[in-house]
Amino acid sequence: MEALDSYHMMLSLAESFSTPFVIKAIIKLGIPNILAKSDKPIHVDEMCTILQAATGQAHNSEIVRRLMQSLCRKNIFEEQPAGVFGHNSLSRWLIDGTPKSLASFFLLTTSEAGQAAWHHLHELALEVTSSSTSAFAKAHGKSIFEFAANDPVFADLWFGFLDSFGHIIINGVLEGYDGFQSVAQVLVDVGGGTGLSVSKIVQAFPHIKGVNFDLPHTIASGTQNFPGVEHIAGDMFESVPKGDAIYMQKVLHNWNDEKAKAVLKNCYNALPVGGKIIIVDHIFDPHQKAVVDQDLGMLVFTGGKQRSASEWRELLASQGFSNVNFKPLPAVKSQAVIEAFK
Numbered sequence: 395m396e397a398l399d400s401y402h403m404m405l406s407l408a409e410s411f412s413t414p415f416v417i418k419a420i421i422k423l424g425i426p427n428i429l430a431k432s433d434k435p436i437h438v439d440e441m442c443t444i445l446q447a448a449t450g451q452a453h454n455s456e457i458v459r460r461l462m463q464s465l466c467r468k469n470i471f472e473e474q475p476a477g478v479f480g481h482n483s484l485s486r487w488l489i490d491g492t493p494k495s496l497a498s499f500f501l502l503t504t505s506e507a508g509q510a511a512w513h514h515l516h517e518l519a520l521e522v523t524s525s526s527t528s529a530f531a532k533a534h535g536k537s538i539f540e541f542a543a544n545d546p547v548f549a550d551l552w553f554g555f556l557d558s559f560g561h562i563i564i565n566g567v568l569e570g571y572d573g574f575q576s577v578a579q580v581l582v583d584v585g586g587g588t589g590l591s592v593s594k595i596v597q598a599f600p601h602i603k604g605v606n607f608d609l610p611h612t613i614a615s616g617t618q619n620f621p622g623v624e625h626i627a628g629d630m631f632e633s634v635p636k637g638d639a640i641y642m643q644k645v646l647h648n649w650n651d652e653k654a655k656a657v658l659k660n661c662y663n664a665l666p667v668g669g670k671i672i673i674v675d676h677i678f679d680p681h682q683k684a685v686v687d688q689d690l691g692m693l694v695f696t697g698g699k700q701r702s703a704s705e706w707r708e709l710l711a712s713q714g715f716s717n718v719n720f721k722p723l724p725a726v727k728s729q730a731v732i733e734a735f736k
């Protein structure tokens with residue numbers, strides 16, 4: 395590579411943080427939703443007129459055009475012709491308020507609280523003994539879960555993010571995993587968040603009685619009533635409710651091995667002999683960019699990590715689980731169901 399090419403590549407990397415912030419600006423202005431309501435692409439001047447009518451505030455069409463064009467250059471939205479913008483397959487993920495929206499995820503990761511965590515990343519490398527802390531906890535003096543419990547604005551974004559990711563993942567699980575039919579009756583979703591996942595499982599398998607188990611603040615403010623689902627508040631590091639099977643979606647990757655083992659021990663104690671644990675999580679592969687990025691995300695936000703298949707086997711075996719099976723979920727890349735038995 396020519397010296398100047400690598401120089402420009404590094405310059406562009408230094409500025410690559412800007413894209414999520416331009417996306418945040420566009421979401422805050424409400425543009426993805428305005429474009430979604432129109433049956434045709436809209437000129438930026440008309441867009442500003444609609445925005446003014448909706449908010450009572452004049453918008454600068456030159457600035458809006460520059461923001462939109464910068465995203466079009468990254469293949470997010472389409473410009474056709476100059477100044478006329480419409481959705482494409484990437485920008486549709488930014489429409490707020492739909493089950494599959496990624497808007498709350500962008501707002502969460504670009505929030506001041508979320509961004510502050512990254513400034514402390516290097517401090518984790520200075521802890522030479524194994525630690526369960528995260529860059530987020532270094533920045534705020536508390537875990538992301540405790541932070542969400544005390545900050546209603548952050549909590550709103552957090553629950554929005556859980557719901558949108560939850561929709562996509564649980565649909566992929568229901569499509570790619572056939573092990574729910576054999577659950578005798580009670581399925582406990584440990585760290586179930588809003589309860590959406592277990593509610594979809596119960597909808598698809600009505601013989602199952604769903605339990606959504608999460609921290610008290612999540613149960614108090616993040617859940618809604620779902621038929622066939624009981625919400626139970628508690629701390630999975632103390633105990634988990636008894637059930638015929640346990641479901642855990644994107645929970646164990648939030649924790650280091652020591653903490654993950656403590657949760658698994660409580661899950662083991664809550665199951666009957668022969669009962670199964672159904673884990674949905676990533677399988678780490680150093681060649682897959684998405685899962686390597688996710689691994690870094692865990693380090694920054696929760697102090698956890700993504701695990702390879704052999705690490706999952708070892709972790710589960712350490713707490714007495716056997717017959718570990720991996721069922722890849724093609725619809726949610728790099729994630730799998732990891733099933734194991736007591």
Ligand SMILES: C[S@@+](CC[C@H](N)C(=O)[O-])C[C@H]1O[C@@H](n2cnc3c(N)ncnc32)[C@H](O)[C@@H]1O
Binds near residue numbers: 556557587588612
């Ligand atoms: C990444 S979220 C996953 C939520 C849900 N399973 C999903 O896939 O949407 C992790 C969940 O673990 C919960 N959690 C964290 N610490 C917990 C604890 N000590 N006891 C119970 N739940 C906990 C959080 O409140 C959060 O809902």
